[in-house]
Amino acid sequence: MRLSRRMNQKSTTVTISTAHPLPGFLGDEGLRLLLFGGKGGVGKTTCAAAAALHLAAKHPAASYLLVSTDPAHSLLDSLSGGALSQNLALREINPQDSLARFRARHQQHLHTIALRGTFLDEADITQLLDLSMPGLDELMALLEIVAWVKEARYACILVDTAPAGHTLRLLGLPELMSKWLVVLDTMLAKHRFMVNLFSKRYTKDSVDIYLEERTADLRYLWTLLQSPAQCRFVPVLLAERLSVHVTRRMLVELSSLQIPVRELVVNRLLASNPECPLCTVRVATQTTLIAAIQRTFPDNEPWGLPLCLEETLGMQRLSALWARLRPLDTWQHLSSAPASKLLAAVENPAYLPASSMRLLLFAGKGGVGKTTLACASALRLAEEWQGKEILLVSIDPAHSLSACMNRQIGPNEVRLCCGLSAIEFDPESDYTQLKQLYAEEVASVFDRLSGQTHVHIEFDQEVIERLMDTAPPGLDEMLAITRIVELLDLERYDLIILDTAPTGHLLRFLEMPELIEAWLKTFFGIFLKYREMFRLPKITQAMVELSKKVKQFRRVLTDPERAALMAVTIPTQMAYEETSDLVAACERLQVAVPVLFVNMVTPAASCPTCSALRRGELLVLQRYQKAFQTQSLSIVYRQESVEPERLGSLGRSLYKGMNSNQPVQHLVEHD
Structure with missing residues (x-):
C-alpha cells in the first residue's frame, strides 16, 4: 500500500475554527x-x-x-x-x-x-x-x-x-x-x-x-x-x-x-x-x-x-x-429565475473516428463527463454515418445512460433514434445463467457416479456444487467482455461505444484478457487432469468459447484501426495526475488514445467567480498541452446541466466535419 510519500518530515499544525453546528x-x-x-x-x-x-x-x-x-x-x-x-x-x-x-x-x-x-x-x-x-x-x-x-x-x-x-x-x-x-x-x-x-x-x-x-x-x-x-x-x-x-x-x-x-x-x-x-x-x-x-x-x-x-x-x-x-x-435563497441557454463551445474539435472503427471507449476519472460525451458522440456519429448502426453500451456498475438520455435503458437493446441503440449490461443475469449451466452439469455427473462404488459421494457433490458461489466479485468484467465480442460477432452494429467505469476499474477491465487467460489455463489443466472422473462438457465448451472471445477482444482492442480509447478529463490537478496514469497504462497495454477531451473548462468572462476558476484551469491546461503532445487535445467549455435535448448540439461541436460548430475562443494561446 502507498504510505505518505511526497510528504514533509515535519507535521503541519491544523487549527479548527467552526463556530457553527457541524453534522x-x-x-x-x-x-x-x-x-x-x-x-x-x-x-x-x-x-x-x-x-x-x-x-x-x-x-x-x-x-x-x-x-x-x-x-x-x-x-x-x-x-x-x-x-x-x-x-x-x-x-x-x-x-x-x-x-x-x-x-x-x-x-x-x-x-x-x-x-x-x-x-x-x-x-x-x-x-x-x-x-x-x-x-x-x-x-x-x-x-x-x-x-x-x-x-x-x-x-x-x-x-x-x-x-x-x-x-x-x-x-x-x-x-x-x-x-x-x-x-x-x-x-x-x-x-x-x-x-x-x-x-x-x-x-x-x-x-x-x-x-x-x-x-x-x-x-x-x-x-x-x-x-x-x-x-x-x-x-x-x-x-x-x-x-x-x-x-x-x-x-x-x-x-x-x-x-x-x-x-x-x-x-x-x-x-x-x-x-x-x-x-x-x-x-x-x-x-x-x-x-x-x-x-x-x-x-x-x-x-x-x-x-x-x-x-x-x-x-x-x-x-x-x-x-x-x-x-x-x-x-434556498438562490435565484431560480429562468436562465438563458448556453451554446455548446469546443476548441479544436476532434476528427471523427475512421469508418473502420469498431470499438470506442470513453474513459477517465469519475465525474469528468464520460457518460455525457459518450452519449453526445453516439448521437453525432449516428447523424454522420447514415445507413450504419451504432450501439451505445454502459459497462459501469453504476449505470447512467438512462438518466443522461432521459430514456429507460436496461439489459435489452433500446432504439434511441435512427442508427443508434443502447444497452446497460446486467452481469447478474449472465452470471445466473452461467451458474445454472454449471449446476445442471454437476448434477448429471454425480447422477452418473452415484451408481458406482464411491464412499459418501454426497459430500463431494455438495462441495463441487457450491464452488460456483466462490466466484469473485469482478466476474461482471469477464462477462462484459464476452457480451461485447458477441455483439461484434453478430455484425448488427458497425460501431460499439462503451461508457466505462472510472479509471481504476477500467484499467482492471483492460487488463482482464491477461487475467482470464491465466485463469482459463489453470482450469483447463485441472479439467484435463481429472477428465476421466469429472467431465463437464458444456462448461468446458463455455470456457473454450470464453477463451476465444477474450483473445478476439484483445485483438480488436489493440488494433488502432478498429479500436480507440477517448480519454475524458477536466482541468484540475488531481484529474491531470489520474489521466497521466490512464494514458501510460494504455501505452503499456497497446491501446490507442488518439483524443483527449478536457471537459468543463470555464470560458473567459468578466465574472469574478468565473475568472478565478479560469486562472487555475489555465495552468493545468498548459500541463496537459505539454504532456499529451501525441493526442489531439479538444477543449470542451462548461455547459451546466446538458439536458438530453441538447446532447445532439454538443455532439456536433465535439467533432470536425459537416454541421460542426467551429470554436470562437482560443483558451490557452490568446487568453
Whole structure:
C-alpha cells in the first residue's frame, strides 16, 4: 500500500475554527468507521481527507487512520505534500500487496481444507490460490479494514471509497465471504464424518478453529457495518441531475444492506450572480435540484458546501473546508429565475473516428463527463454515418445512460433514434445463467457416479456444487467482455461505444484478457487432469468459447484501426495526475488514445467567480498541452446541466466535419 510519500518530515499544525453546528459524522462520539462515497468526481476524497484532519486536530490524544479503497488513489494528491500530524496515519491499499499478506497469513489453512475436502491434489490447489482473480482488490481492501478495526489501534477509520458501483460491491462482500465460509465448512464435513466413522470421536484442530475465527470475524464485520453508533456512510453528491440519480440508487442499496446513512453532503454550490450567464445557468439548475434533493431524501440530513474557486488541495485548504459547511436549506435563497441557454463551445474539435472503427471507449476519472460525451458522440456519429448502426453500451456498475438520455435503458437493446441503440449490461443475469449451466452439469455427473462404488459421494457433490458461489466479485468484467465480442460477432452494429467505469476499474477491465487467460489455463489443466472422473462438457465448451472471445477482444482492442480509447478529463490537478496514469497504462497495454477531451473548462468572462476558476484551469491546461503532445487535445467549455435535448448540439461541436460548430475562443494561446 502507498504510505505518505511526497510528504514533509515535519507535521503541519491544523487549527479548527467552526463556530457553527457541524453534522453528526464530525461530532458523534463512538464512530469507529466512517465511509465517504458517491458518484465519481463529487469530492469524496476531499471530504474524507478534510474529515480526517478535522477529527485528528479535535482529538489530539486519539489516533485516526485515513484509507483509500479506490484503485485510482488520489488521497496523497489531495494532501499535496503536506505532512500529517502524529495521530493521523494514511494508507492507500494496494490489492497485490494485500493479497500477498493474505496468502502468507491464510494459505496453509486453505491448503489443508481443500486437500481434506476435494479430489484436488496439492499442485492443483497451489495453482488455484496463486491466481490473480478480478474483484480481489475489493475483497482485500475490506479484509484489511476489518483487521485494522479489530486491532482497536485507531479511534476511527475514515475511508475514501471507489465510485458508487464498486463501493456497493465492496459493501456486499460480507455476503460473498459468508458463502465462501460455507464452502470451506462443507469441504471439512466429509473429513469430520470419516474421522467419526473410524475413530468414533472427532476433536477440533487448528483448521476448525480457523474457520470459527473467520466466521466470528464476519459476524463482527456485519455488526460493525450495521451499527449506527459505530459506523456511518456519508454520501457526497453534486446538485446535478446524474449525481442525484446515482445517489438515489446508492441509498436504496445501502438501505437494503442496513448500513446507516444519516447525513448527505452536497458539494460545490454556487452563489447567485445575475450578471454572469454561466453562473445564472448553474445557480438555476442547482436551485431546482436542491429542492429535488430535499424531496428525494427526506430521511437524511442534507448539508451544503460552496464551490471553492481554487482546487481544494493541501493541508490548509482541507482543514478549512468544514468551516464553510451549512445546512442545505440555507442555500434556498438562490435565484431560480429562468436562465438563458448556453451554446455548446469546443476548441479544436476532434476528427471523427475512421469508418473502420469498431470499438470506442470513453474513459477517465469519475465525474469528468464520460457518460455525457459518450452519449453526445453516439448521437453525432449516428447523424454522420447514415445507413450504419451504432450501439451505445454502459459497462459501469453504476449505470447512467438512462438518466443522461432521459430514456429507460436496461439489459435489452433500446432504439434511441435512427442508427443508434443502447444497452446497460446486467452481469447478474449472465452470471445466473452461467451458474445454472454449471449446476445442471454437476448434477448429471454425480447422477452418473452415484451408481458406482464411491464412499459418501454426497459430500463431494455438495462441495463441487457450491464452488460456483466462490466466484469473485469482478466476474461482471469477464462477462462484459464476452457480451461485447458477441455483439461484434453478430455484425448488427458497425460501431460499439462503451461508457466505462472510472479509471481504476477500467484499467482492471483492460487488463482482464491477461487475467482470464491465466485463469482459463489453470482450469483447463485441472479439467484435463481429472477428465476421466469429472467431465463437464458444456462448461468446458463455455470456457473454450470464453477463451476465444477474450483473445478476439484483445485483438480488436489493440488494433488502432478498429479500436480507440477517448480519454475524458477536466482541468484540475488531481484529474491531470489520474489521466497521466490512464494514458501510460494504455501505452503499456497497446491501446490507442488518439483524443483527449478536457471537459468543463470555464470560458473567459468578466465574472469574478468565473475568472478565478479560469486562472487555475489555465495552468493545468498548459500541463496537459505539454504532456499529451501525441493526442489531439479538444477543449470542451462548461455547459451546466446538458439536458438530453441538447446532447445532439454538443455532439456536433465535439467533432470536425459537416454541421460542426467551429470554436470562437482560443483558451490557452490568446487568453
